[in-house]
Amino acid sequence: MAELLPSEPLETLLPETIGGCRLALLPQDRLTLIAPYQGRREEVDLALRSCDLGFPAPNRVIEGPGGRAGERIVWWGREAAMLIGTDAPRDMPAAVTDQTDGWRGFRLEGGAHVDVLARLVPVDLRVGVFAPGQAARTLLGHMSVTVVRRDEAGLEFYVMRSMARTAVHEILSAMARVAAYP
Numbered sequence: 001m002a003e004l005l006p007s008e009p010l011e012t013l014l015p016e017t018i019g020g021c022r023l024a025l026l027p028q029d030r031l032t033l034i035a036p037y038q039g040r041r042e043e044v045d046l047a048l049r050s051c052d053l054g055f056p057a058p059n060r061v062i063e064g065p066g067g068r069a070g071e072r073i074v075w076w077g078r079e080a081a082m083l084i085g086t087d088a089p090r091d092m093p094a095a096v097t098d099q100t101d102g103w104r105g106f107r108l109e110g111g112a113h114v115d116v117l118a119r120l121v122p123v124d125l126r127v128g129v130f131a132p133g134q135a136a137r138t139l140l141g142h143m144s145v146t147v148v149r150r151d152e153a154g155l156e157f158y159v160m161r162s163m164a165r166t167a168v169h170e171i172l173s174a175m176a177r178v179a180a181y182p
Contacts, residue, residue, distance in 0.1 A: 019179025026105030029085040033097045040093035047089040074135045104164040109154025119174040141170050
């Protein structure tokens with residue numbers, strides 16, 4: 001019979017600050033993947049606009065209105081978007097799936113946050129190139145990741161929950177390297 005070993009929850013590992021950069025878990029908001037049925041993207045966009053959001057263009061993020069700043073919708077790939085922090089409108093012509101348990105979000109901030117991720121992510125994440133309101137599906141080392149810039153102070157990223165511990169290890173290691181060799 002297989003023996004399951006207990007593992008340390010991420011909450012005991014983070015937040016962590018090294019060399020002026022801080023890595024922290026994002027609140028575990030509701031995550032809903034929305035993939036419009038073929039030829040129905042405009043209808044999905046209209047349904048989401050009723051919630052003051054809309055369907056994002058490639059590599060973009062649409063933030064919720066000021067009073068609901070935690071709500072946003074992020075481009076997640078070809079004809080797919082992740083709705084974060086709110087429920088999806090009902091009866092949209094789209095495949096709508098709850099992904100809350102499948103992903104984990106992090107925020108990396110601090111003066112050298114771009115230098116840290118430059119060691120792991122093959123995308124130029126400098127503010128002048130990757131401005132607030134942008135998103136990218138890319139790699140973090142060998143893991144798939146969605147990177148989101150909501151402000152100039154840091155970056156948010158989402159990895160599959162099964163890879164979250166590995167992502168934390170990789171980023172903390174890169175933070176230590178940047179702190180040691182700026």
